[in-house]
Amino acid sequence: MKILKQLNKIVFKITLILFFYNCSFANEPIDIWKIENKNVINKENSTSNINASNNLNTNTTLSVQSSSEIMINKEIESSAIKLAGLYDPAQNGLKIDMWSNSDGELIKSILNKNLNRNLSEFSKKILDIALLTNSYIPTNNITEEEFLEFKFNHLINKKDFELIKEFLINNSEVSNKNKLIKFYSEYFLSNSEVKKACEIFNISGAITDKYLNNFKIYCLILEDKKEQAQLLFDLSKELDEIDIFFENKFNILMGYTSKDEIISDENILYFHLSHKTNYDFNYEPKMDSPRYIWSYLSSSNILKNANSFEIENPEDLRLLERATHENVFDERELLDAYKKFQFNITQLLNAKDAYKLLPDYEGRALLYQRLLLSVDVEQRLSMLSELYKSFQKKKLDNAFDNEIKVILKKIKKDDVPSNFTTFYENHTDNKLKKERKIKFNNKKIHQSKLLNYFLNKTSLPKAEKETNDILKKIKRNKKYIFSTKDMILIESLKSDGVKIDKKYSNLYEYNFQFSSDIKQMLSNGELGLLLIKIVDIVGESNLEDLDINTVNLLVSTMNELKNVDLRNEILIEVLPLKV
Numbered sequence: 001m002k003i004l005k006q007l008n009k010i011v012f013k014i015t016l017i018l019f020f021y022n023c024s025f026a027n028e029p030i031d032i033w034k035i036e037n038k039n040v041i042n043k044e045n046s047t048s049n050i051n052a053s054n055n056l057n058t059n060t061t062l063s064v065q066s067s068s069e070i071m072i073n074k075e076i077e078s079s080a081i082k083l084a085g086l087y088d089p090a091q092n093g094l095k096i097d098m099w100s101n102s103d104g105e106l107i108k109s110i111l112n113k114n115l116n117r118n119l120s121e122f123s124k125k126i127l128d129i130a131l132l133t134n135s136y137i138p139t140n141n142i143t144e145e146e147f148l149e150f151k152f153n154h155l156i157n158k159k160d161f162e163l164i165k166e167f168l169i170n171n172s173e174v175s176n177k178n179k180l181i182k183f184y185s186e187y188f189l190s191n192s193e194v195k196k197a198c199e200i201f202n203i204s205g206a207i208t209d210k211y212l213n214n215f216k217i218y219c220l221i222l223e224d225k226k227e228q229a230q231l232l233f234d235l236s237k238e239l240d241e242i243d244i245f246f247e248n249k250f251n252i253l254m255g256y257t258s259k260d261e262i263i264s265d266e267n268i269l270y271f272h273l274s275h276k277t278n279y280d281f282n283y284e285p286k287m288d289s290p291r292y293i294w295s296y297l298s299s300s301n302i303l304k305n306a307n308s309f310e311i312e313n314p315e316d317l318r319l320l321e322r323a324t325h326e327n328v329f330d331e332r333e334l335l336d337a338y339k340k341f342q343f344n345i346t347q348l349l350n351a352k353d354a355y356k357l358l359p360d361y362e363g364r365a366l367l368y369q370r371l372l373l374s375v376d377v378e379q380r381l382s383m384l385s386e387l388y389k390s391f392q393k394k395k396l397d398n399a400f401d402n403e404i405k406v407i408l409k410k411i412k413k414d415d416v417p418s419n420f421t422t423f424y425e426n427h428t429d430n431k432l433k434k435e436r437k438i439k440f441n442n443k444k445i446h447q448s449k450l451l452n453y454f455l456n457k458t459s460l461p462k463a464e465k466e467t468n469d470i471l472k473k474i475k476r477n478k479k480y481i482f483s484t485k486d487m488i489l490i491e492s493l494k495s496d497g498v499k500i501d502k503k504y505s506n507l508y509e510y511n512f513q514f515s516s517d518i519k520q521m522l523s524n525g526e527l528g529l530l531l532i533k534i535v536d537i538v539g540e541s542n543l544e545d546l547d548i549n550t551v552n553l554l555v556s557t558m559n560e561l562k563n564v565d566l567r568n569e570i571l572i573e574v575l576p577l578k579v
Helices: 004-025 032-054 066-082 104-114 121-132 144-158 161-170 180-192 195-201 210-224 227-238 244-253 267-277 291-299 316-324 331-338 344-351 350-357 359-375 376-391 403-409 416-427 460-476 484-494 515-526 525-540 549-560 564-574
Strands: none
Touching: 032 104, 104 144, 104 525, 121 144, 121 195, 121 525, 121 564, 144 180, 161 180, 161 195, 161 291, 180 210, 180 267, 180 291, 195 210, 195 244, 210 227, 210 267, 210 484, 244 267, 267 291, 291 359, 316 331, 316 359, 331 403, 344 350, 344 359, 344 376, 350 359, 350 376, 359 376, 376 403, 376 416, 403 416, 460 484, 484 549, 484 564, 525 549, 549 564
16 A cells, blocks of 8 residues: 555646646747757657557556656656757857866866956956856766856846846756746735746746645645645645645635635745635844845835834844844834934043943934034044944944945045045945046057947948058057057957058057966867856956956957957957046
């Protein structure tokens, strides 16, 4: 009996996967990158299916033997999947085997170092191309699961949900995709966007995760597909994958029962179901409540108003600070609460020392009040610095990250004492830079009208004529000294096909050489590894802050890859005179 029950579970599991797998992919878009692989798989499967069908009786719906054959075929199909990505390799001068010859240990080392860095926009763009270009998955010292994990983490860090959807649609057969599905669905559910949370299940394909399976059952009910929900629930229950909490909530949602007051915050789905099935829902978050709890309470408008927090209650104030840190309340509401504290004149005059003797939240209130009373710039900066450190110490940085900029904006940079310059610059909002226009200077090649070619304002033949005209003038002016930027510009023109007259070919000597490791990557076709190596080199630096040798390396690499768009972006950011 025990063996029979296990066999029944296998049969149910296979039926469940096949049923929802077929339903999910009925309207799936064609992925041109997988056509070749699928044809190979289909040929293998067609042979095995013919053999299997000869062994089946007409009255047999599903036997243990056919089940195992299906499982074997599934394994063949899974193992044949070698492609994962979105972008056409040719789009960026890459190849479909851009990772095939690379050492997985080196790939893992570079990606582990850089995925969680505060990368510059250019580095992010390169990493995007490296990880999301459609390519074969590397196999040397790295598993498929490890490499896909890097892709998934990159997509999650980007928080580009349309891109996640596109990836799942075009890579429906990749393994371990549950992580992406869970991130997508939980994000929108925590923000009370239930329809958005459920839409991912319509394009995600087969699901093998118990939690996501429950999520899908709930979404089927919401979409008024109760028969499918019931079938999926029954199959899952047969496999012992339904716990008592979800079963109770399922019965209420299906209309079988009417009351259940149990609240669970085990995960965002259970918390949401607790809210939706309990008419008297009441939940008080704690200091260590997960972020999704705060987001859900805020977006569902079921968290008490900031004004209702009592300053006499330490737990209330700490909760208010945490909620502000989680962006549930506006920072001004927290600061207004700080104003309600009563301090004596001695405490206010000696705030920098006195706050250390008070509970942390009360100390922050004292520092803020003293800040408001300060007129001297240095004293204001001193109080502001102490207040920020206090927030930072308790890992509540977000509770004060906007207001600190507002306060500093009222202080002129010229009035800031030298001992607070770094603090001032680190917390002043300098992200919005005034767009500067290019000013051409034909006395220098790298600032001349030749830049119009890289701005896509001049054709290649015209750029060729202008280049030779400028070189002709320079040959007459023997005092002109070619800078590295000049050489970078001309070499880029030559890379695109501009022909320099022989009489000007000896005007300068260009000695750039790729390092041995990059030479090897180029010769071995290790273009994926080369891209993440560039990410590692550029890191957090903006293009305009890079030294000329690094700029030369980047431009030469893009010329080698024939990636004109990225090459032009670098040149236009680094070479021109801007006013």
